[in-house]
Amino acid sequence: MILDLAPDIDAQWRMFNAKLRKQLRKAEKSGLRFEIGHLELLDRFYEVFARNMRYLGTPVYARKAFPDSTRIFAVYPPDKNHCYGESTPRLGRH
Numbered sequence: 001m002i003l004d005l006a007p008d009i010d011a012q013w014r015m016f017n018a019k020l021r022k023q024l025r026k027a028e029k030s031g032l033r034f035e036i037g038h039l040e041l042l043d044r045f046y047e048v049f050a051r052n053m054r055y056l057g058t059p060v061y062a063r064k065a066f067p068d069s070t071r072i073f074a075v076y077p078p079d080k081n082h083c084y085g086e087s088t089p090r091l092g093r094h
Helices: 009-015 018-030 039-055
Strands: 033-037 071-076 084-088
Touching: 033 039, 039 071
Parallel strands: none
Antiparallel strands: 033 071, 071 084
8 A cells, every 4th residue: 555645744744544553553552664675685584475476375476576676665573583574566667
């Protein structure tokens, strides 16, 4: 999901519903780390992605299916170095 940014942080916060604000506060308190990148994050992301796809019974895309323009959003627990992530292949925008 991509949201338009509000003119200031307070206005942005008010745009979020109460449930989302609560989830964001919980993530902040737990010390989660967030990183946005490209293919330099693919190895860690792909490990989680492939495991989840197999768990769902869905064929796993090959690593080469992720073009250079892929953006990866990774979230790391404070005491771990693996990621939970999401990718957004930007197909057609190479």
